[in-house]
Amino acid sequence: MSGTMQDEPLFEVRDLRVAFGKHGNFHEAVRGISLSVNPGEVLGIVGESGSGKSVGMLAAIGLQSGNARVSGSVRFRGRELIGLPNSELRKLRGSRIAMIFQDPLSSLNPVMTVGNQLSEAILLHNKDLSKKAAMRRAEDLLALVAIPQPDRRLQQYPHEFSGGMRQRVMIAMAVANDPDLLIADEPTTALDVTVQAQIMEVLAELQERLKLGLILITHDLGVLAGHADRVAVVYSGQVIEQAGVDDLFARPNHPYTRGLIASIPNMAEEKERLFSIEGTPPALGQFPRGCAFNPRCVEAQDICRQLAPPIHRLGDHTAACHFAAGTVEDTR
Amino acid sequence: MSVATTLRIPRLHWLSLPLALGIAIAVFWIIATLFAHFIAPYDPLQLVARRLQAPSWSHWLGTDALGRDVLSRTIYGARHSLPIAVIVVALSVSIGSLLGAISGYVGGFAGAGIMRLVDVTLSFPPMLLAMAVAASLGPGLENAAIAMVIVWWPIYARLMRAQVLEVREREHVEAAIAAGAGRGRILFKHILPLCWTPVLISATMDLGQVILLAASLSFIGLGATPPTPEWGSMISDGATQFYSWWVAFGPGLAILTIVLGFNFIGDGLHDYFDPRSK
Numbered sequence: 001m002s003g004t005m006q007d008e009p010l011f012e013v014r015d016l017r018v019a020f021g022k023h024g025n026f027h028e029a030v031r032g033i034s035l036s037v038n039p040g041e042v043l044g045i046v047g048e049s050g051s052g053k054s055v056g057m058l059a060a061i062g063l064q065s066g067n068a069r070v071s072g073s074v075r076f077r078g079r080e081l082i083g084l085p086n087s088e089l090r091k092l093r094g095s096r097i098a099m100i101f102q103d104p105l106s107s108l109n110p111v112m113t114v115g116n117q118l119s120e121a122i123l124l125h126n127k128d129l130s131k132k133a134a135m136r137r138a139e140d141l142l143a144l145v146a147i148p149q150p151d152r153r154l155q156q157y158p159h160e161f162s163g164g165m166r167q168r169v170m171i172a173m174a175v176a177n178d179p180d181l182l183i184a185d186e187p188t189t190a191l192d193v194t195v196q197a198q199i200m201e202v203l204a205e206l207q208e209r210l211k212l213g214l215i216l217i218t219h220d221l222g223v224l225a226g227h228a229d230r231v232a233v234v235y236s237g238q239v240i241e242q243a244g245v246d247d248l249f250a251r252p253n254h255p256y257t258r259g260l261i262a263s264i265p266n267m268a269e270e271k272e273r274l275f276s277i278e279g280t281p282p283a284l285g286q287f288p289r290g291c292a293f294n295p296r297c298v299e300a301q302d303i304c305r306q307l308a309p310p311i312h313r314l315g316d317h318t319a320a321c322h323f324a325a326g327t328v329e330d331t332r
Numbered sequence: 333m334s335v336a337t338t339l340r341i342p343r344l345h346w347l348s349l350p351l352a353l354g355i356a357i358a359v360f361w362i363i364a365t366l367f368a369h370f371i372a373p374y375d376p377l378q379l380v381a382r383r384l385q386a387p388s389w390s391h392w393l394g395t396d397a398l399g400r401d402v403l404s405r406t407i408y409g410a411r412h413s414l415p416i417a418v419i420v421v422a423l424s425v426s427i428g429s430l431l432g433a434i435s436g437y438v439g440g441f442a443g444a445g446i447m448r449l450v451d452v453t454l455s456f457p458p459m460l461l462a463m464a465v466a467a468s469l470g471p472g473l474e475n476a477a478i479a480m481v482i483v484w485w486p487i488y489a490r491l492m493r494a495q496v497l498e499v500r501e502r503e504h505v506e507a508a509i510a511a512g513a514g515r516g517r518i519l520f521k522h523i524l525p526l527c528w529t530p531v532l533i534s535a536t537m538d539l540g541q542v543i544l545l546a547a548s549l550s551f552i553g554l555g556a557t558p559p560t561p562e563w564g565s566m567i568s569d570g571a572t573q574f575y576s577w578w579v580a581f582g583p584g585l586a587i588l589t590i591v592l593g594f595n596f597i598g599d600g601l602h603d604y605f606d607p608r609s610k
Binding site: 061063092094095098099107108110111112120124170 | 502503504506507508509510511512513514517521522525526
């Protein structure tokens with residue numbers, strides 16, 4: 001678990017902050033996220049919409065919008081990415097670091113054939129490869145993500161593919177150049193439940209086979225239960241709990257995480273109503289004093305409304321809650 | 333979610349009545365342009381009959397003040413109006429789209445500068461600006477064409493900029509950036525191919541409008557010079573012959589049909605590409 005110390009993490013984010021605004025009036029959407037991914041490890045990042053999980057990971061690889069201000073440190077194989085010129089980032093993106101987006105229909109160019117898009121992704125990082133060789137590789141890639149009749153499929157346009165097939169194409173495109181790190185931003189959110197499972201299977205199998213470091217961004221804790229090695233829970237731009245996946249589900253150390261886990265519908269229990277966390281996450285720039293979660297927290301005390309919580313550590317399980325250590329004692 | 337209007341396999345139901353009519357008219361005038369020397373019964377510059385003859389079987393549209401055959405001059409007139417319209421629209425689309433795309437995609441100082449230039453140009457009434465430019469360059473169809481390009485390119489610049497601003501926010505563009513594509517590749521392969529539909533529709537309609545503007549310039553003597561059989565200048569000749577209506581009738585009908593035809597095509601294309609009008 002603890003790994004040898006000389007093992008450098010593949011991807012290490014330290015105190016990443018992303019602020020949006022204009023003319024000196026900035027609001028932080030990501031307020032100091034720190035996390036790391038080891039080679040071949042699956043890190044799940046879970047959080048509500050607008051918690052900053054996607055924005056943070058996009059900004060980490062230089063894909064922030066023009067009005068964003070990014071600070072902190074992002075190291076990929078020991079190399080600092082923040083402040084790296086765009087031309088250098090471009091060489092990394094799509095080759096060493098790949099991304100999969102949420103909506104596979106809008107993520108594909110509607111007026112280019114799937115074959116052309118795949119071979120473009122290959123040729124972008126293999127300048128001396130011939131167009132023909134790239135097409136052959138594209139065909140192999142489609143076969144790799146289990147798309148039947150890949151030779152025929154190459155000639156087709158994205159609208160001729162079903163949602164699940166499109167996401168397979170996106171995955172194929174992402175692994176086209178054999179990346180070390182794959183960032184999947186809610187890869188199954190736009191898909192049917194039945195297709196979701198298939199896509200996760202394809203992703204998990206490729207991750208295993210290619211020894212990918214995988215960052216799986218989702219708002220569905222259930223997805224992470226089966227596929228992640230470690231989980232980071234993000235709330236209003238901060239990582240509030242981070243732990244191994246089994247540890248997290250067995251001993252959630254933050255009230256928010258407990259709320260999330262309780263919100264997962266359970267078929268075994270008969271319940272009239274599903275559990276939900278009261279209230280809504282704070283709006284950008286209107287974070288409450290003290291702990292950001294305190295207005296919604298059932299366990300909030302005076303101290304939660306006054307002081308930002310320190311991080312409590314228990315092995316490699318961390319939680320940012322004033323009562324984290326105490327609750328750990330209770331559940332034991 | 334906005335669905336891009338992309339390539340669909342055309343079936344026959346796309347051919348609406350106005351579109352068919354427009355295409356028929358356009359084909360008619362294209363044939364007239366290409367084969368005027370076969371179709372026209374007389375030489376357009378030759379004095380072939382007595383002056384100001386009313387329409388008859390030998391001169392279907394009569395003769396003008398110098399005794400030239402109006403039908404022949406009208407048919408030959410397409411040789412001047414149509415190519416000029418195509419050239420003006422092609423140049424305007426090229427210049428306007430390029431500058432508009434740069435303005436929309438690159439933005440910043442250059443983008444803002446281009447758009448201010450567009451604003452200034454569009455703030456003049458088009459006819460007035462075209463007149464001013466044509467007058468300062470001197471009469472002649474080439475100068476009229478230059479004047480019209482100056483008047484027309486900003487329309488496409490604005491159109492293209494709006495398209496690029498919309499398309500560049502689409503997720504497939506972000507996916508292309510995430511795949512490591514450079515700015516030029518993204519603009520030309522992932523943005524521009526999705527921007528052409530409104531430009532194409534607008535360009536078709538503008539073919540008719542440019543013919544109209546060219547004729548207007550010729551009408552006031554800033555376009556074609558005599559004895560060129562240009563529709564606008566022919567109407568101008570006819571305007572002085574109060575009792576010989578046929579002198580202006582031929583070129584007038586020509587302008588009417590061709591502008592109508594291109595408008596029909598433009599409307600038909602618009603309906604075809606618009607997913608809501610099915």
